[in-house]
Each structure stands twice: as C-alpha cells, then as structure tokens.
Amino acid sequence: MYIIAALAAGLIFAIGLIISGMANPLKVQNFLDLTGSWDPSLAFVMGGAIMVTLPGFYILRKQRSPVFASQFNWPTATDIDARLLSGSALFGIGWGLGGFCPGPALTALPAAATGTMLFVAAMLAGIIIAKFSFAK
C-alpha cells in the first residue's frame, strides 16, 4: 500500500508539472527571461503549490506519525552556510541554462528528446560526483 501511495504521489506530482508547463524547458526559460519574452506563468505554479503545501504541512505538524512510517522526517538543518549558497547558486545556473530542474527532467524523459536524456544522464553524474566529493 505504501508503494502505491508513493507511485500515486509521483504520478500526481508529474501531472502537475506537465499541466502547469514546468516540464517545458522553453516555458521555464521564458519565465526566467524578465527582459525578453517573459511568461509569468511559473509564478502561479509556485503559488499554487505553496497554497496547498503550506496548510497541509501545518496540519501534519500536529500529527503524531505518518500513515506508513514510524515518524516524520522534518528537516532539522537551519544553518545558512557556504555550501547551501554555492550549491544553490550552481543549481540556478544549470536550471537557467537547460530550463530543466530534476522533477521536470525526469517527467519529460519518456518523451525521449535527445537533450532530455543527456541532461538526465549528466544530472545523475553530477549528483554522484557531489556525493563522492562530500562523502564524510
């Protein structure tokens, strides 16, 4: 049952990405192009998501445990350090260059565009490189 819930969540997440336009790199880059062919749609994606997640998380915070796990894994890190800033800065450069972030890239993978497949392969390599570089 917990597997089906995860599969359904992934499916709903990706349908949301496709319907909203996030899975279209051109639309993402147009959102980021304030001085050119600006398309403000993606601000509505972020707004819509937070409109649901913020009250949802607020309610879940008061629950004792999740349905299929023993405890909630709420993130506990609060430090704003060089790692957070440099990682996020590099992530933003890649997001701007490709118009893809991880969720939309995986969602667009079955459309089998050569660029998407190369992006995803490079993204997985980037994660592995980072994990090896910062392995404790």
Place this chain on the structure above:
Amino acid sequence: METEFTPLLSLFGGMLIGLAAVIVMACHGRIAGISGIVSRLLPPRIDSAAVPVSIAFIGGLLLAYPLLRSLGMQAEQTVSGNLPVLVVAGLLVGFGASVGNGCTSGHGVCGISRLSGRSIIATLTFMLTAFVTVYLARHVVGA
C-alpha cells in the same frame, strides 16, 4: 520564442504538485524533494530503507507523460537542441542540488511551505543565478 501565459493551468498544476508533496509527508514522513529522492538511489551510501518508496515515486513521475498522451493530451515541450549546453546544465543541476541539499521542489515548494529560512535563502539564490544566467545567455552571449 514566446510561450502562452497560462495562469489557471499553471495554478492548477501547481496545486497538484503541492498535493503530491502533502501525500508524501502524510504517508511516508518525507520531504518530496526530487533531487533528494533521486540521490538516495545513487552511490555512494545508497539509502536502502528509502529505495522502494523512491523507486515507486520516480516510477510515478515517468508514467505521467505516457498516461496523458494515451488520454489524448498533447503536452507542449521544446527542449534545446544545444546538446553540450544541456550536458553542462545537467551536471550543474545535479551537483548544485546535491551540494545545496535541495532543488525547486525540496527548497522551493516544501521548504518555503515550512517557512524555513534556509530554504527561502536557497530559493532566492537559485532564482537569482537563474535569472542572471538566462539574461546573459539570451541578451549578452546570444544577442
């Protein structure tokens, strides 16, 4: 090239993304951050306890496009043909999300919804570098 402004579809799609994030926390007690979910499946230090849920979630992601297509929905999608740039972009996205501990979903949606100062700063940082990158790519280098 212009894309159509789609406030209602984007708002509705965003709400589905938010719903999925709430389901993952309610059911599995985890943040629906895609880079994190993918990272747990990759070496070194594969998080074996998280493998089944992560694979199922990614399976769901991969099913959406074929499912919508089979229902007759045409998802508009324009991917750049500049393959070397996409490889560099992919490396930066994977490396950066891993080092910065989150991406658009983990910091952007889930972190902001938790009112996490760390995630808000991360989101502002990657939004800023993304805006600057597109400006440079389209209006300086590509002008």
